[in-house]
Amino acid sequence: MHKNIKLLLLASIFTHMGANLLAPIYAIFIEKIGGTLIDAGIAVGVYAVFKGIFYFLFDKIDETKLSKRVMMCIGYALMGVGYGLYVFAESPIHVFLIQIIVSLGETVINPSWSAIIAMSLKKGKEKSIYSHFFGYRSFAEGFAAIIGALFAMQFGFSVIFSLMAMFSFGSGALSLMVDEKVISEPQKVKVA
Template identity: 30%
Template sequence: MKKFLLSHFNRAIRILLATNALILLAGAMLGPIYAIFVEEIGGDLMDASVAGFLFAITAGLITLYTGKYSDGMRHSDKIVILGYSLIGTGFLLYQLVDSVMSLFAIQILIGIGEAVYSPAFDKLYSKHLDWGKSGTEWGTWESMNYFTAAFGALVGGILVTWLGFAALFYLMAFLSFSSGLYLYVVSPQRVL
């Protein structure tokens, strides 16, 4: 168990794990209750499905381009910051959703943010893997992905039950912007 503690990883991996955990946590908080939100704005289950489709198809198509583009990028950290910021903006814009069409537009924006950051993040993470620890360090990311999904699902439900969707959206945006801001602060230090 000792080798799975973050202190055993290099600083860049720890930073990437921590900031990405906040992004994944933010998204996970809405996931299980997303259809309820769609219903609250006048949509139905089919609208929730179409919104999910628009996010995924946008992210999938654009990732093909951004993945290729990230190979030639010298400052992948800036691309990750941009992606985190786009996602945070989308989460903040959930506050303004008053129709299914505006929801669809925001889902596309969040899909673009996902497509922008994911390949650049993977490039950075792979670049900073320690020799002989790639399985452990990628396994730690995978495990963190599941832990944030579990914790996010629970926290999102509790938060919306007690405070409503507005509080959830503000927290999701805060986590996303905090991740981007932290990367912005550490990137001039040549950590990434």
């Protein structure tokens, strides 16, 4: 497996694991800061709608002038900042604003992440790599959901948000290790 793929799969697993520390108890957190189940639904909706808006806006950017690994690092950092801001959230409106930051982060990450993965895949190994990736990520997400609920009960939500931010910042550091030279060079075809 190509080094770039290993790094990016690990970065994705870390970030999804961090997000799933909160996922099953998200509505409880919203309620704790004075919100309702409707507010929890609105927060998820805000995230999805703004992610869609940002994708359409990013379509207008000339990606040849941007470093893919730097873009991913910025995206993971934005997500980390957003997760860290949850510590200070005191109302549903704060959560809605944080969701916009987190959605911007994910939108900055995904096009570069997908492009690097696609360029680093070996022909004929795509299914195997994605199967392993989604399998490992699912294990990590499930484990994180259980741990997140336990940690929230034992230590409170601030610990969860701090862990989420650390996982995202760690993912950003991993993305900076990607070798863009390998990506930009065309594959040489061997003639027998």
